[in-house]
Amino acid sequence: MHSDTRAIHAARHFPHGAVVPPVNFTSTYEMDIDTVSAPYAYQRGSNPTRDCVETVIAALEDARHGFAFATGMAATHAVFSLLSAGDRVLLPTNVYGGTFRYVEKMFPRLGLEGVFVDNLDELTDDDLSENTRMIFVETPGNPTLRIADIAHLAGLAHRHNALLVVDNTFMTGLLQRPLEHGADLVVQSATKYLGGHSDLLAGAVTTNSDALAEQIALSQKVHGGVLDPFTSFRLVQAIKTLPLRLERQQENARALIDHLEAHKGISRVLFAGSYSEHERQVHASQASGIGAVFSFELAEGYHLQAFLHALELPAFAVSLGGVESLMCLPASMSHDGMTQEARDRAGITDALVRFSAGIENIADLTADFDQALTSARTI
Ligand SMILES: *Cc1c(COP(=O)(O)O)cnc(C)c1O
DSSP: OOOOHHHHHHHHOOGGGGGOOOOOOOOOOBBTTTTBBBBOOTTTTTHHHHHHHHHHHHHHHHEEEEEESSSSHHHHHHHHTOTTTEEEEEEEOOOOOOHHHHHHHHHHHTTTTTEESGGGGGGGGGOOTEEEEEEEEEESSSOOOOOOOOHHHHHHHHHHHEEEEEEOOOTTTHHHGGGGGGGEEEEEETTTTTTTTTTTOOOEESSSSHHHHHHHHHHHHHHHOOHHHHHHHHHHHHHHTTTHHHHHHHHHHHHHHHHTTTTEEEEEEEOOTTTTTTHHHHHHHSSSOOEEEEEEEOOTTTTTHHHHHHHOOOEOOOOSSSSSSSEOTTTTTTTTTTTTTHHHHTTTTTOOEEEOOOOOOOHHHHHHHHHHHHHHOOO
């Protein structure tokens, strides 16, 4: 089956012939008194509705195991909890602001060491110390859309007995399947494209390793950051239209990028593969599209505040992946958890605008950009 079919049919055959899954709200389950056992015991450990969304999450990228968490950060937390005091993690400088905050604020007290690297593709075996246990990468990176070579990093990590984790939020399993390129674990903020309607929080972890799956399930039990039954149900329903939504979002993003690149009011547009020919080739080899997030800066002579005020369709808000177009200023919004120095190194300027294309009619989006650019002209 193709992934767009799997998005709809991965979980099915529910009681009474229902075509959508039942929502099992019960927190606890009756057990057999003699054997003290039951298929389900307590909602935190597992429950049928979460099982259902976890099946769909795994099926989307053909993974052996899928896990659903209450948020993307809870998923990231489960992955970081595979580490032990003394371990080192390598991350790119352009990483999600919340992940940066986790490393800056929590790693020291856990005895973990997080090392930020400007260009992960330039890493060599010499850069991986004895205690390097994990490379955690986002590709495309947020919000500058830099690309990292997943297979290269997997090889590097595995030669040093380390894990490669990929945050695949921007691509989803429909456009990029890191496990097939050697990644050990994939995390996603399902709040973004999988949910897709800016109305729920969720996180996902996938892996093909039984041993790692056992550890992630342990984190669900121990830390308890699991997805509740109702949101699990809503996520199952949302994922059914993910292929259609993402296709339209990506088409809109592509058209807007072309339009903006040709507009004299825009000085640069950043999107997956735009940084260099090398990154374009790497991205093309490991993903089947550019996704629907891009960033841009206005040219001199155009006033940023005036432009943002004049745009009528996109909501000025953090987050991405919704059916409505969203825009934000990463430096002061999504990436305010980063230090100024880290933002400078990652190329996240104060004037950089990140745009997440929705599914609106492209003619309306283009017209909106045009009128906003016209009214933002100062010369
Ligand atoms: C939003 C986001 C997260 C965190 O997800 P939440 O659901 O907000 O906790 C992690 N990684 C990336 C790339 C994100 O965009």
